[in-house]
Amino acid sequence: MKKIIIFLFIFNLSNNYVYSIEPDIFVQSTVNRASQILSKNITKEEKINELKSIAKETVDIIGVGFYSLGSARKGLDENQKKQYLKLFENYFLKSFSSRLAEYTNPEIDVYGKEKINENYTIVNSVLSATSNRPEVKIDWRIYTKNPNNPLIRDLIIEGLSLARTQKEEFSSILNSNNGDIEVLFKTLEKFSNN
Numbered sequence: 001m002k003k004i005i006i007f008l009f010i011f012n013l014s015n016n017y018v019y020s021i022e023p024d025i026f027v028q029s030t031v032n033r034a035s036q037i038l039s040k041n042i043t044k045e046e047k048i049n050e051l052k053s054i055a056k057e058t059v060d061i062i063g064v065g066f067y068s069l070g071s072a073r074k075g076l077d078e079n080q081k082k083q084y085l086k087l088f089e090n091y092f093l094k095s096f097s098s099r100l101a102e103y104t105n106p107e108i109d110v111y112g113k114e115k116i117n118e119n120y121t122i123v124n125s126v127l128s129a130t131s132n133r134p135e136v137k138i139d140w141r142i143y144t145k146n147p148n149n150p151l152i153r154d155l156i157i158e159g160l161s162l163a164r165t166q167k168e169e170f171s172s173i174l175n176s177n178n179g180d181i182e183v184l185f186k187t188l189e190k191f192s193n194n
Helices: 001-018 023-038 043-059 060-074 078-100 161-176 181-193
Strands: 106-113 120-127 138-145 151-157
Touching: 023 043, 023 106, 023 120, 023 138, 043 161, 060 078, 060 151, 060 161, 060 181, 078 181, 138 181, 151 161
Parallel strands: none
Antiparallel strands: 106 120, 120 138, 138 151
């Protein structure tokens, strides 16, 4: 009986004590995990599936999705928001993982961070140069509202925000189709199904 009580006490103690994760350590850990997958001797499809799994854990897909939609979000009803988020997640995961799967063992080194406010920290890193590509500077916008669960909100590659680029692309689709959200939905679905 004593052993059970001691076990329960230790279990509860460990569950109640939550560790916060520093944004720079979070980013380095995430890129190390991705690098391990990319260096595995497995098919591209298997790599893509494993990378999608990491993205689901580490990226604020809902936050990125709503940011990408911009002011058009205000005109959506609840069913349209749910439909959009489902389509965006599929679109985002396919886009992210298929691009990343092209790399073989990328070396990304984190070298700094700057806390913007309570909710955001910018983590600085560099993708090492190879014979095929130059060195690439990558800044990570990390959402830290919950310090126990930091999430990636944006990548800024050589000064270019991927989230902002995505937002501009979606805005262009909507503007050239009289704001018809269904056209955007079809575009996302088509990309995900190809």
